[in-house]
Amino acid sequence: MYAMQKFSALFIGALLFASCTEERTISDPGNLVPPTVDQDANLPSIAVNGISLHAEAFGHPDSTLVVCLHGGPGGDYRYLLNAKSLADHGYRVVFYDQMGSGLSQRIHRKQLDDMGIGVLDALYDELKGVIALYRTHPEQKVILFGHSWGAILATGFAGRYPNSVQGLILCEPGGLRWEDIEDYIERSRDFSLLGERLNDLAYLDQFITGHRNAHAVLDYKYALATAQNPVTGEDNTKAGSFWRNGAVFSEALIDMGEREKPDFSQGISQIAAPVLFFYTERNKAYPDSWAAHVSGAYPAAERYKIMGTGHSGPVFETRIWNETTLPKMLTFLNAL
């Protein structure tokens, strides 16, 4: 009985204490997640097809464009920023957070659902718009550098517009056909019923819930859910891993994929652009056989395994980037 009274006093005390402090809600941007470009005018942004995108570009405007496409879907380009150093080697490097992702403007869930498979057209149009915005002359070459989901998006775009890109640098696209993507997602999860990760994630649902368009709340939960993945070797607890995830966009795109089963390899056999295909030693869901299977869809792909790192390491880990990824990319780019 004493324990019960003590607990009650603690409970009421906590509520009274909370009542004396400034009200703070989990749904307000800036509390648990940073604001997006439409909420913070100080962030670098561009407008493409009526949507505000978080974006930056480095290097001489007339140089060959290298457009970086982040993973997710729903991630952001922060972990790709080592690629800025391509500007020091004579390239124009463009980064942007895709619609509904990172620090870019959010899209209402119903709007995404109503688009159906058309959401992919919207993403291709967006990429086309980004290229058009940064391209200064018709002879300027365009290279797409996509990581994970970004590599899938780059492939779909190149298949749709085969003459619009002069080279593809791709890092561990999970798959290109939806069945392959599902297979990869399944294998890359670390969900043991008695394990810490699944239980941390599931337990969280008691503390924080949000409706379908509660972007700030769901983005925050997404971040907590993706802190580390021992299967793929990702570690988002390292400084500078991300700004903010787009949970609603990510979920909508996965749901669309399950319904529509898109094939991102369509048209890819028509492309003349050379492909540099990276995969990593420490991504246990991406063995040599999987890399051969996925890269086999491209007519001319040079496959390269990066040792000593996992899924996001080739760009995010500065040592790996400087010693392995960048030199390999420069050799590829300079030959185009």
Place this chain on the structure above:
Amino acid sequence: MKTFQYLLAALFAWVDVTVDAQTVNWSRYTPENKHFIDLHGGTEFGMAFGIAAGTHFRIGNLPLQTYVDFSMPAGNTWLDDYKVRIGGKIRWFAVEHIQFSTRFEAVFRREKNDFVRLLNFGSDMSGILGYYRGPWFAAAEVGFDKAVVTHFQHEEAYKDQFPGVRDGWYLPPTGGNFYAGFQLGATIGKQDIYLRAGRILVQDFKRSPLIPYYSQIGVNAKF
């Protein structure tokens, strides 16, 4: 006005504490065996295991059960996540073998993950309508688990991503889940064994938690 609302919430929380309980066969308690200890395990926002202890008494004609329950999910780190519930269950009516009871719990829960430590005070309320006959019972339950006020203390790993993150108490309520399911149980001697299972839905009725179902197997002993 806000302070008044919080005081009302606090008062409500006090009511929670004074009337709340476990899965129980009401018909099998006697004045000689009014205390119980309960062990349970199952899936409820993770794979969780718990222990509870409580007692039965009466207020007028209304039988009441109060208890304390401690549970924690599986995982590699001991006691980084747990939940303490202090509750009571009151049986409002019994007509023949049909009985209706309500359950109120004051909940304290903690979670620590790579990015944040969360402390939450909440409440869990449910109604149970069941058929209790002799040594066995079957009942339906509907309830709502609310995370009323939550304290966020972020790790450096998250501050490295977003230095502007604001630690502290967050209110209005940060979460809520409805649940509906069934209870089945039987009494063998001084022991009850029971099964609870059902569906969980986020309070907007459109989303589900990662594990959208709950299930619990338990055994309690009376003394």
